Amino acid sequence: MRITVCCTDTKADPWLAGLRAAFPSATVENWAPGAAAADYAVVWAPPQQFLDEQPQLKALFNIGAGVDALMKMRLPAGAAVVRLDDAGMSVQMAEYVSHAVIRHFREFDGYEADVQQGKWSFRKPRMRADFPVGVMGLGVLGQRVARTLLQFDFPVRGWSRSAKTVEGVRCFAGEEGFEAFLAATRILVCLLPLTPDTEGIMNRQTLSRLMPGGYVINVARGGHLVEDDLLALVDSGHLAGAMLDVFRTEPLPAGHAFWQHPKISVTPHTSARTLREESIAQIAGKIAALESGQPIATLAGVVDLNKRY
Amino acid sequence: MRITVCCTDTKADPWLAGLRAAFPSATVENWAPGAAAADYAVVWAPPQQFLDEQPQLKALFNIGAGVDALMKMRLPAGAAVVRLDDAGMSVQMAEYVSHAVIRHFREFDGYEADVQQGKWSFRKPRMRADFPVGVMGLGVLGQRVARTLLQFDFPVRGWSRSAKTVEGVRCFAGEEGFEAFLAATRILVCLLPLTPDTEGIMNRQTLSRLMPGGYVINVARGGHLVEDDLLALVDSGHLAGAMLDVFRTEPLPAGHAFWQHPKISVTPHTSARTLREESIAQIAGKIAALESGQPIATLAGVVDLNKRY
Numbered sequence: 001m002r003i004t005v006c007c008t009d010t011k012a013d014p015w016l017a018g019l020r021a022a023f024p025s026a027t028v029e030n031w032a033p034g035a036a037a038a039d040y041a042v043v044w045a046p047p048q049q050f051l052d053e054q055p056q057l058k059a060l061f062n063i064g065a066g067v068d069a070l071m072k073m074r075l076p077a078g079a080a081v082v083r084l085d086d087a088g089m090s091v092q093m094a095e096y097v098s099h100a101v102i103r104h105f106r107e108f109d110g111y112e113a114d115v116q117q118g119k120w121s122f123r124k125p126r127m128r129a130d131f132p133v134g135v136m137g138l139g140v141l142g143q144r145v146a147r148t149l150l151q152f153d154f155p156v157r158g159w160s161r162s163a164k165t166v167e168g169v170r171c172f173a174g175e176e177g178f179e180a181f182l183a184a185t186r187i188l189v190c191l192l193p194l195t196p197d198t199e200g201i202m203n204r205q206t207l208s209r210l211m212p213g214g215y216v217i218n219v220a221r222g223g224h225l226v227e228d229d230l231l232a233l234v235d236s237g238h239l240a241g242a243m244l245d246v247f248r249t250e251p252l253p254a255g256h257a258f259w260q261h262p263k264i265s266v267t268p269h270t271s272a273r274t275l276r277e278e279s280i281a282q283i284a285g286k287i288a289a290l291e292s293g294q295p296i297a298t299l300a301g302v303v304d305l306n307k308r309y
Numbered sequence: 310m311r312i313t314v315c316c317t318d319t320k321a322d323p324w325l326a327g328l329r330a331a332f333p334s335a336t337v338e339n340w341a342p343g344a345a346a347a348d349y350a351v352v353w354a355p356p357q358q359f360l361d362e363q364p365q366l367k368a369l370f371n372i373g374a375g376v377d378a379l380m381k382m383r384l385p386a387g388a389a390v391v392r393l394d395d396a397g398m399s400v401q402m403a404e405y406v407s408h409a410v411i412r413h414f415r416e417f418d419g420y421e422a423d424v425q426q427g428k429w430s431f432r433k434p435r436m437r438a439d440f441p442v443g444v445m446g447l448g449v450l451g452q453r454v455a456r457t458l459l460q461f462d463f464p465v466r467g468w469s470r471s472a473k474t475v476e477g478v479r480c481f482a483g484e485e486g487f488e489a490f491l492a493a494t495r496i497l498v499c500l501l502p503l504t505p506d507t508e509g510i511m512n513r514q515t516l517s518r519l520m521p522g523g524y525v526i527n528v529a530r531g532g533h534l535v536e537d538d539l540l541a542l543v544d545s546g547h548l549a550g551a552m553l554d555v556f557r558t559e560p561l562p563a564g565h566a567f568w569q570h571p572k573i574s575v576t577p578h579t580s581a582r583t584l585r586e587e588s589i590a591q592i593a594g595k596i597a598a599l600e601s602g603q604p605i606a607t608l609a610g611v612v613d614l615n616k617r618y
Contacts, residue, residue: 091437091462095411098461102408111576118568120560120577125584128400151457152407153400251429259427267420268429275434 001291004038004054006031007063008045015042015063018280023287040287041079045069051076059296061283063274065089065141068194068221071308083309084274085301087282090144092272093219097145097189100217100243100265102152104187105131109265128154132211134185136201137192137220138164138171141272145191157184161197161307182209187217193309194221204229207239216242219271223248227258234263245271310600313347313363315340316372317354324351324372327589332596349596350388354378360385368605370592372583374398374450377503377530380617392618393583394610396591399453401581402528406454406498409526409552409574411461413496414440418574437463441520443494445510446501446529447473447480450581454500466493470506470616491518496526502618503530513538522549528580531556536567543572554580 003026005015012030019028019042029035031050038054042061057079062070067083075081103109107123114121132155135146142158143166149156150168158166159181163173172181182188188210192198202216203226216239218225227248233239241263247256250269258264286299296302303309312335314324321339328337328351338344340359347363351370366388371379376392384390412418416432423430441464444455451467455478458465465478468490472482481490491497497519501507511525512535525548527534536557542548550572556565559578567573595608605611612618 095415095461099408099411099415099417102404103412106404106408106579108408108576111579112574114577115568115575118563122577122579122582125582148460151460152404254427259424265421266424267417268423268431270415270420270431273431273434 001026001040001287002036002038003028003040003042003287004031004035005029005042006046006050007043008047010044010063014276015280018276019284022280022284040290042283043070046073048073059287059290061286063279063283065272066193066221067303067309068223071195071303071305075305080296080299081303081305082283082286082296082299083301083303084279084282086140086144088275088278089272090141093141093191094144094148096219096245096267096271097217098148098152101131101133101149101154101187101189104215104241104243105154128152131155131186132157132184133187133189134159134181135169135189135191136160136181137190138166139191139193142189142191145189154187157181178206179209182206183211186211186213187215190216190218190220190224192220192224194223195308199223200226202226202230204232207233210239212238213240214238215240216244218242218244218246220246222246222250230264231257231261234261241265243267245269310335310349310596311345311347312337312349312351312596313340313344314338314351315355315359316352317356319353319372323585324589327585328593331589331593349599351592352379355382357382368596368599370595372588372592374581375502375530376612376618377532380504380612380614384614389605389608390612390614391592391595391605391608392610392612393588393591395449395453397584397587398581399450402450402500403453403457405528405554405576405580406526407457407461410440410442410458410463410496410498413524413550413552414463437461440464440495441466441493442496442498443468443490444478444498444500445469445490446499447475448500448502451498451500454498463496466490487515488518491515492520495520495522496524498526499529499533501529501533503532504617508532509535511535511539513541516542516548519548521547523547524549525551525553527551527553527555529555531559539573540566540570543570550574552576554578 005012016028037056040059041057044063055076057076059080062083065084133149134157135142136159138158138160146156146158146166146169156169158169158171160173201224243265245267246269258266312328314321325337346365349368350366353372364385366385368389371392374393442458443466444451445468447467447469452475455465455467455475459477467478467480510533552574554576555578567575
């Protein structure tokens with residue numbers, strides 16, 4: 001068995017070492033043009049040349065949860081695409097979103113600004129019933145986030161492409177449920193896959209439908225949000241603000257209006273980082289399963305190439 | 310039946326209105342010196358004169374979870390003291406502590422400072438196994454906080470005066486368990502009642518026993534913490550910092566070292582505010598139970614005057 005690692009912007013050595021430890025008799029190597037034909041590839045943003053040179057690949061293991069970049073490429077015809085399935089990401093997402101929701105709801109930014117001025121002053125407690133949180137995308141990450149928010153007694157709504165049931169969450173589905181979902185949401189959390197269907201899904205029209213004082217938390221992809229539309233709605237006061245981890249262009253370009261906006265918080269795509277050990281263990285487990293004859297369709301995280309996620 | 314409201318620093322009218330609505334045939338009045346003898350009192354920091362003038366009171370309902378101030382006063386001999394039992398406070402505590410733990414663990418303060426300088430930079434993800442959280446005090450509030458932290462997969466420890474069991478939490482008890490609890494804790498959360506036994510429980514000696522890089526979250530009472538000891542340990546680097554909601558003197562005096570300390574975050578005693586509607590409903594429910602003959606010892610939140618909480 002031969003496994004090739006082809007990851008842009010990622011140190012290859014620890015991945016090579018981890019996979020070699022898992023499969024001592026396999027050949028595990030970092031890709032270079034002209035490399036030998038591999039059975040499996042572990043990839044992050046691989047060059048097209050890699051994919052073109054390896055038409056025999058049985059599976060591509062993406063070391064992230066989102067495969068939108070890969071879906072835009074020409075893939076080996078017989079290769080399954082497998083994304084990370086949680087692997088330590090859902091708890092990070094739950095943390096990031098909980099922090100953002102609580103910080104906004106409890107006005108901790110405002111308290112911090114007061115304290116910086118030496119001010120000891122109370123704000124009127126807000127009622128959590130007035131702050132329903134709507135989670136778009138109810139996969140592994142979205143469901144974990146929704147369940148965590150329920151722990152804080154927020155009303156939680158969920159929206160997904162196909163109907164899903166999450167205990168305690170008021171679920172909406174499909175295009176026909178989208179408006180009702182937005183109208184029942186004040187804090188909007190985006191955890192959707194980025195596909196042609198969801199590109200720009202947060203725009204002037206849709207964000208206008210949120211409850212007044214809406215707040216946007218984007219932890220999916222920059223492409224989900226029409227950035228100028230968000231800015232206009234925040235500046236007009238319809239939206240109270242946003243906490244954004246992902247952007248159309250990353251790193252966020254110097255001079256972008258988000259950097260210093262008083263109502264928009266920015267983090268550098270750090271909401272859920274790929275945890276190397278968990279990810280190697282997960283991918284190695286899946287390769288071992290395939291080698292022992294398990295059908296690939298039964299693996300968690302196999303991408304539906306029609307749906308593109 | 311006569312109910313007297315005697316609350317310093319609190320608007321009496323909404324409490325009077327709420328209690329009158331609950332008991333239309335009762336006399337509900339705001340206390341003034343020389344007032345008629347009441348059956349029940351609803352109090353917050355009442356003057357000693359009030360207590361001295363009302364020796365016949367059957368019960369004092371404290372509109373907060375902590376009764377430390379009341380325990381220092383001369384109480385009517387036959388009066389039970391009843392504190393709020395959750396009444397919407399535990400979820401607020403869970404929010405406050407989760408926000409503080411996540412913010413510290415995920416270094417969101419550091420990211421925010423980077424962004425203010427226009428810097429897009431990653432920090433190495435920390436392992437949550439290295440950040441066990443220890444909750445001191447396992448009453449209604451402490452247990453809710455501990456259970457919420459488990460949702461984020463942190464190792465959680467608990468410490469209480471008498472042995473308790475909380476699923477998923479490594480529990481320690483009593484003086485004999487205190488050192489082991491501290492040694493197994495990196496983020497220390499104080500939710501203890503303030504009593505002569507717990508006054509100054511967070512001091513140089515005890516805080517030194519936390520794991521290196523310890524972090525302190527105090528949402529109980531300022532009296533639990535020896536403030537200068539905390540400052541010394543933060544400044545020496547043994548502790549990474551603190552998030553404090555309560556102080557020896559409140560409001561925190563101008564010029565206090567906590568105001569501008571780069572590693573200490575301050576909020577103005579806002580971690581869990583008394584929610585008026587929930588509290589009135591809870592107190593009215595307890596008065597109705599007593600009036601219907603239920604023994605007072607069976608009510609939730611009755612203070613053990615020997616333990617003082």
